[in-house]
Amino acid sequence: MVTTAELTTEEKPEWCPGCGNFIILKALKEAIVQQGLEPHRILIVSGIGQAGKTPQSMRTFGYHGIHGRALPIATGARLANHTLKIIVIGGDGDAYAIGMGHFIHTMRRNLDLTYLVHNNQVYGLTKGQTAPTSIKGFKTKSTPTGSIEEPVNPIALAIAGGATFVARAYYKQTDDLTQLIIDGMQHKGFALIDIIQYCITFNKVNTPTWYDQRVYKLADEQHDPTNKIRAFEKALEGGERIPLGLFYRESRSTYEDELPQIKDVPLVHQPIDDVNINALIESFF
Amino acid sequence: MVTTAELTTEEKPEWCPGCGNFIILKALKEAIVQQGLEPHRILIVSGIGQAGKTPQSMRTFGYHGIHGRALPIATGARLANHTLKIIVIGGDGDAYAIGMGHFIHTMRRNLDLTYLVHNNQVYGLTKGQTAPTSIKGFKTKSTPTGSIEEPVNPIALAIAGGATFVARAYYKQTDDLTQLIIDGMQHKGFALIDIIQYCITFNKVNTPTWYDQRVYKLADEQHDPTNKIRAFEKALEGGERIPLGLFYRESRSTYEDELPQIKDVPLVHQPIDDVNINALIESFF
């Protein structure tokens, strides 16, 4: 059985002390340990941003790609080898600004991927600009008089977009976070876990205190995660009451399931050294 | 008062005989005529695709841009001159595949734009590939064994994404279509009108007969378009019953409203021949 220590590289994550990412990283490792997964069967694909640095400090396969494109990279890897467990990581800008198109399209395909979005409602790596999840009026150097855009609602979009597992976690509630990651990874299909993450350096508004006053658990309210309309209704909550936990879950066949050509052997293990194309050649006579 | 004839250029649209686009074009002209708008105050921005050719056959200002980017182009034009009436046109691939990211972000900004998406559930211009709105099992040369993706639901996404006017029209019900275009253009904020359009050449499944058996009017069912949850519920309908009309409407201040710098004069008419930057220069001493 792998231990947390074995999952850890010598590279210390280059985050500010007090950054919520440390706790998410811990929860992720914990989730892997609890599932007894083998590190070499795991691939973590991430985008660019503070959150994106995660694979650098984990001893699994890791690919730290470019800003906004983690999902298509993960999709390609998954289709080439669907025996891998693939976890995808991004920040809110990465996932919901530049990555929005892929976000919606990957969800409707229902590939078996687990997407962790570290949502700190700000651009961390580039030193504090407004993010698509920043609340209205949020002031940063790029919106010095306050943001005038309605923030994106990733939960609502995921439900509308066809995701089959949609959850929100709060980095401070580490056990719940760990459990949601486990559930997401066990879910057969695309799982979105939007994780409220504290950026101690650039987000002076949505602090843990701010959140502590607002969050509540869906589980405490007997929310039925199979009801899409109720899930959407819950997703629209915000402002003063912020629900946590599983909003929506649906069971639908995955993209991989629909591909007979990979039913028995993943693409990557199919032999290619002497593909017979004689029949094709004949077809041009 | 402008007439339909005056709105028409000598360029005949290069569409197949029987293509639904002809009727949508007619409805659009009709909507402009009925509103008594002046052609030179209108800018039509479109993407690439069959639908995107629309501005070529209209005598208003027109910009036929690139695939998937009509919304940002329109956004720029609108912010530079918010006295223009701007209509944006795209196909389903243009709007919901390659353009998905801009689609979601433009909606949440609530710029005063009217977006007409000619949804024929197929790629027309490139001769018949699967579109993001193609139904599961839809066979084309790019998915010869049938599409295995859940189609995007543009209405649900628009509601979740923050659009303030969300409607579906059917090209055959031309009066309703015309009225919806008028309502969308009169609406202060972003209006999406997803228009079912028949592609006679490449879509042999979702034909007018197919639709005639399925469509019904929301108005006939006393749907309340101010109720977001109900609107979402209606948006999830599909398959055997397809609602038409206004799903959702909300009144929220527009992006333009929030910019004091363009309150009196649009950017394009502000003088620039001798901008005084002396104070800035001094600030570097």
Place this chain on the structure above:
Amino acid sequence: MESNGLVWSIGGEAGDGILSAGEAFARACSRGGFHVFTETDLPSIVRGGHNAMQIRVDTEEIFAHAHEIDLLVALNKDTMLQHVNQLKPEGGIIYDGDKITLEQGDLGREDVRLFPVPLAGIVKQLEGKPILRNVVAVGASLGLMDYDLSLLDDLLAMSFRKKGETVVKQNIDAARQGYDYAKTRYSDRFPLKLRKSAAEPRMLISGSAAVCLGALRAGCKFVAAYPMTPNTPILEYLASKERDYSLVVKQTEDEIAAINMVIGASLAGARAMTCTSGGGFSLMVEGLGLAAMTEVPVVIIEGQRPGPSTGMPTRTEQSDLKFALSASQGEFPRIVIAPGDAEECFYLTMEAFNLAEKFQCQVIVLVDKYLLTSTRTVEKLDPARAKIERGEFLSDAQLAEMDEYIRYSDTPNGVSPRSIPGQRDGIFTSTSDEHNELGHIFEGKENRTWIVDKRFRKLKAAARVIPAPELRGEPEADLTFVGWGSTKGPIREAMKMLARDGVRANFLQLVYLSPFPAKRVGEILSKARKLILVENNKTAQLGGVIREHTGVLIPDRILRYDGRPFTPEKIHHKVMEVL
């Protein structure tokens, strides 16, 4: 003008079945042992608009379409008017005399021979759909030239098998009636005859199909692409082989997703590629750099068309060379290959996969509309010539023996042996940030210099295995053509014409544009008597690249940038002006 070969052309409205008629004619000829070249001319419209297709048939090997035609099939009057001036003296026109009424004078030429055939009338009598006119017309053409009709019958039987016997019969009858009508009435007035030769049937293939066969033979397992002319046929052909050849072909939401999926699949160890045109390639540029930084092999088929921007989607141009050579921020090695004909499309696509994996680099295969959509009879493609070389993958056993697997280990040729996700002892992390040999972000100065150099060493290593360019044609020549890509065919034809004029020409075709074979090119150019650069673009991009690498300026340039491919005649004509 009698010879066992001719140039046949068919034109009509989009929707008239020009392409299927042309293909049937071409295949009937290639099956009869002829050499064939076909070229289509289509606007960017689904219906309406003028479509045309030219089929050139010969007993000698041919490499390009021609400017002049012998026999024109006009399914509408517009076609007659548009193409009449392309007819050779005393060429013929088959058309529907009942529908198109015209005086000889309307055509502005006295010499052409008119062969009216009641196309619609025959179709009506057979109770066929209007599109069937095209088959009647092909039949009539064969009748006129006394060709073996059974070759066409076989093709029709095969094509329409799925639609049932009645349809097959209708088609065969249509062809026969056209054949008989023309043969009995006009055969003696049209001197050009085609006689089925004893030669074996020939392979007739387009550049695009050849690319697909190359990819399949190379073991490509994953294709992600977004439709874009002229590359959609590649996506579609490969999609149709998904199950039989066990690969996944994914139509993506856009080209950005396509290149990034390919990167993901290749990272996971599968051979993967994308195909696109310049506009889509523009969107792939960022992904290209990602692949380069993380050393993930990628194959991109880039089918050029006239730009900038949407440009002329269904036309041809060679205007993305410099873009392909320098696309994406920063500096990294890349391999750029420009096949010149269908055979090269096959062998070089195959080779692209080998090079990508052997050097863990990105290979761009630059093709264009003309090359992809024109078809040509070729020497039967030989899969055995196309061997798989996957470069350095570490086995589980090799990895188990290592203390620590070092993804970007230092090696003499810059290639660091790979592991793939799933290998127990091959765990690594990779990042688009600059990194150390372990793949960890690292900004040290010495490390940076070292790893940039390491990446560039791969290009040197690739240069050592890539074949040097050769002069084709007479070693001692009066003039040397210099070109790349699809101008190869027209240049070779022009060389034949020049030979007839007594001008000895040879041809330097640049196939590998990066790494650029500067030394060899410099040698060849410096020895040439007269250089003529031929490019299907405005700015003579290859000319610029050659001068950058060799210092040699080629002042004589034959350039064309109106969206059409060169005809051999045009090149020949321009050369005669220059000489």
Place this chain on the structure above:
Amino acid sequence: MESNGLVWSIGGEAGDGILSAGEAFARACSRGGFHVFTETDLPSIVRGGHNAMQIRVDTEEIFAHAHEIDLLVALNKDTMLQHVNQLKPEGGIIYDGDKITLEQGDLGREDVRLFPVPLAGIVKQLEGKPILRNVVAVGASLGLMDYDLSLLDDLLAMSFRKKGETVVKQNIDAARQGYDYAKTRYSDRFPLKLRKSAAEPRMLISGSAAVCLGALRAGCKFVAAYPMTPNTPILEYLASKERDYSLVVKQTEDEIAAINMVIGASLAGARAMTCTSGGGFSLMVEGLGLAAMTEVPVVIIEGQRPGPSTGMPTRTEQSDLKFALSASQGEFPRIVIAPGDAEECFYLTMEAFNLAEKFQCQVIVLVDKYLLTSTRTVEKLDPARAKIERGEFLSDAQLAEMDEYIRYSDTPNGVSPRSIPGQRDGIFTSTSDEHNELGHIFEGKENRTWIVDKRFRKLKAAARVIPAPELRGEPEADLTFVGWGSTKGPIREAMKMLARDGVRANFLQLVYLSPFPAKRVGEILSKARKLILVENNKTAQLGGVIREHTGVLIPDRILRYDGRPFTPEKIHHKVMEVL
């Protein structure tokens, strides 16, 4: 080693306030009439990691940072160890002696002078936050060099005004205590003194701020951008001026949206620009071609950093030249400008807007991290030198007089007069497809050739108004430096050093890279005795461009691609090797 000037450096952890301390020191000097150059050295990390900043101060004009330093302020031990070898003989180090204990031997140098100052102690006593140590250190530095402390006091008062009087006082006290501590104890052991000169205060500005001022002065009304180092400061500065200068600054969802919004705004008639780095520019490439095809003016500020891909986000490189010159499919004219210092950033950004509108083309301003973030004292920028020229806009009256407005009308210089949406008689349609003069899709051959030529004529016209490159320095020189962009400063400094060695050098700075001034460059190069190419990249991209256009190969190259800018010393040293 006494002189009225010195090189001062400060280092510590990210979060230690290195930048604000450095800026305060620099400004205190520029206000005292000194010439100043500052350069920062930061990793791509928000906190932790080593930050450093160098301020060079002189009574003579200076153009670059230096390799060697006179006085180091070390806020942690790591800084001492990392920078000790950069110290000139007998240079000094200010550090917190209470916190950092070390023997002279630890530093491996005997000659450096240690000036321990109880930074934390003073802060503690003032009940300040730990970050205040930086102010104490700056104060101590000024004390050591006997400078006028009131200059610093004024700055602190201004900077902290918003935070209230207590904070201001705390800062001023901190500076004073550091000043007194160092002055009384060490002043006689540190020979370098700065005496406030009679000269006026000087303007101290970064390349990035100069770009912003140029854009504002040019009447830029719309900016759309996505944050990306090193261009984020441009976005942020302009955002802070949105209201005062009445422009709209939009942070977009990505760079694709940014370029397309800019196109929309410019189409509507507003001057518009975007700023990005290579990665974002990669995503803008398709939009660039759209603007070109539809002839919409666009200004793009491209701030280079080491690539490929994410590369080294906070470092510098000049590796996107060829990419900028050939980005996007197809062929079209573009203007590429590379300012070399802050003044040029101002005047050329301003000019970029003029050229974009006058030639209805796309202007790429190529800058880099070094140029954007280093600051320099400059001759006060003169807005009057930067005049607005908007090119051909048709007035309502002019349009009313026309029979029909023809958007892409044929003109001798290729520029077709514009109308904008809203003008009653100026209605037109524009398309990214190839089109006729009215802007309607059209695929005709002659039309295509004509309109490609029309677009390219604009480049010729632009070439006529663009200033030719000039040789800077001695007309008769032993060697001629050739370079572009931010190497200008280090090269100019190196020339001073060479002059001291008796080597006469001059410098050909290429400012306009497209249209390329081939003739003039060829002339200059052919006359030079010895050419030395200096580029901050691996592949000598300018060298390639020069050879392509002039045939001249420059074999002597000083290249650097470790992510750091050249120091003058490095260039000087390399030159001496070559000579």
